[in-house]
Amino acid sequence: MHSALRIASRQATTLRRASVFGLQAARAGSTWANVPQGPPVCITEAFKADSFEKKINLGVGAYRDDKGKPYVLPSVRTAEEKVVNAKLNKEYAGITGSISGTGALRIAAAFLQRFYPGDKTIYIPNPSWANHKAVFSDAGLKVQQYRYYDKNTIGLDFEGLIVDIKAAPKGSIFLFHACAHNPTGVDPSQEQWKEISEAVKAQGHFSFFDMAYQGFASGDTDKDAFALRYFVEQGHEVCLAQSFAKNMGLYGERVGAFSILGSSAEEKKRLDSQIKILVRPMYSNPPIHGARVASEILNTPALYQQWLGEVKEMADRIITMRSLLKSNLEKLGSRHDWSHITSQIGMFAYTGLDAESMKKLAKEHSVYATMDGRISVAGITSDNVGRLAEAIYKVKG
Incomplete structure (x- = not known):
């Protein structure tokens, strides 16, 4: 019996070694053997x-x-409870709807790459959110930078910013952080935004706003939307990538919106149709739970006022x-x-x-x-x- 056990044990060991050797050989000849280790994406x-x-x-x-x-914001807890108690179904939402701020940026980049009639180059601030360049480059846009941060003053290089806007080829695409600039925390004043608007309009540039932190700059969502609203009032053509990750704390729910301004109802219909065509092969449909929570807050007056107060507290x-x-x-x-x-x-x-x-x-x-x-x-x-x-x-x- 003991001899038989020893033989079985040796056989099992041999099989394990063969299995490991086979696995190593398979790995060495793997289709993905030449894929390099990427750098860490965070600390x-x-x-x-x-x-x-x-x-x-x-x-x-x-x-x-x-x-x-x-x-987790108390207003979000209340809205989520209302959504759950409504016992809604889990059917697909419509195709239109973006997967948070990054998803909105990616849709916008794909749309601009496919349809923008000018040069497919987007100018982003130096520095900008680290993912901006990757999102735009992967969509096929060329990425350039304009002066923004002055490390000597640890403030805004406003003069350099204006010079670069005026020096860019007419009809270029410029990305602006609507408020609470990431990573510098440096924003133009309202008067500076007005000058930026004039320079952009004089060159016929297209303005692309990224608004990931509405309310986090001043505590007032209306004040933080000043730049975007002013540009629209001044007749600029704009698009907007918007996220509710920060100001509603819905990070993992991926709630956001991509918006683009059309000149008429007929143009809106055409733009919407092409955005759906872009989204369909990309991710088909947006998630619904977080969107329902955000919608409940924005469309319930009492919850909306509560949420505004919570944003200010943060x-x-x-x-x-x-x-x-x-x-x-x-x-x-x-x-x-x-x-x-x-x-x-x-x-x-x-x-x-x-x-x-x-x-x-x-x-x-x-x-x-x-x-x-x-x-x-x-x-x-x-x-x-x-x-x-x-x-x-x-x-x-």
């Missing part, structure tokens, strides 16, 4: 690997409450964290001017720290953010703002 892995209890993640692009936790918390970070740095005796921390707006701030400083923050102080010095202010809390200021002070002085 989450490094943050997770850090065992320090008081580590700080300032790289996440999502709102967090003052305990550093994901936040924006106010971010503003408070900016103020606390600045005051803590000043109390530590920092010799640097940190006024840009509070003059910038929205979820993100450009600290002015270089890549070497950001590496030191991560390695020596367990503070994680992107190498360009951008931090997510939503990741700052009442509990960690003091330690964050001390870490920046030790690195920057």
Whole structure:
């Protein structure tokens, strides 16, 4: 019996080795053997690997409450309960409807690539959201940059922006962040937006607005929509990629909208027909649950007013964290001017720290953010703002 068991054991071991060898051989000759490992898309892995209890993640692009936790808006909870209790079916929605802000950008890019009569080049700010270039390039558009951020003043390079708008070939496509510019937190003033509008109109450019953070800049959704609404009032042709991920906290529900302005009801019908043709082979139909929640909020007066108040509360918390970070740095005796921390707006701030400083923050102080010095202010809390200021002070002085 024991001899038989030993023989069976040896046979099983031989089979396992053969199986492993066969698997390795199959992998070596795999169709995908030459696909290279891509770079990490975020800093989450490094943050997770850090065992320090008081580590700080300032790289996440999502709102967090003052305990550093994901936040579900009370208005969203109420709207979601109403949607569930309505016992609606799960049939397809109409083809029209986009999968959040990125989906809206992708639809817009495909539409412009196929139908825009001018040069298929889109100008984006320098810097811009990291995914903008990839989305537009993958859709077949050429991507150029216009001056936006002045690292010397840690503010807007308004003069360079205007010069670049005027220098671009007539009829170019220009992408503008409607509010709460990502990643810099630097927005034009209303008077500057008016000058931008004049320059764009003089060159016959097409304006493309990305509005991912409506309400997060000032706490007022109407005020944050100023640039887009002003351009429309001035007779510009515009399109809009809009997301409800941030201002409704519907990140995983993928709720957004792509809108394009037509000159007539007949033109609207033609535009709509072509957008449906683009969407059909791309993802066919948008998800419905998050859209129903957003619709419930926007179309129920009491819920809408509640939501506006919640958006202001989130924006106010971010503003408070900016103020606390600045005051803590000043109390530590920092010799640097940190006024840009509070003059910038929205979820993100450009600290002015270089890549070497950001590496030191991560390695020596367990503070994680992107190498360009951008931090997510939503990741700052009442509990960690003091330690964050001390870490920046030790690195920057």
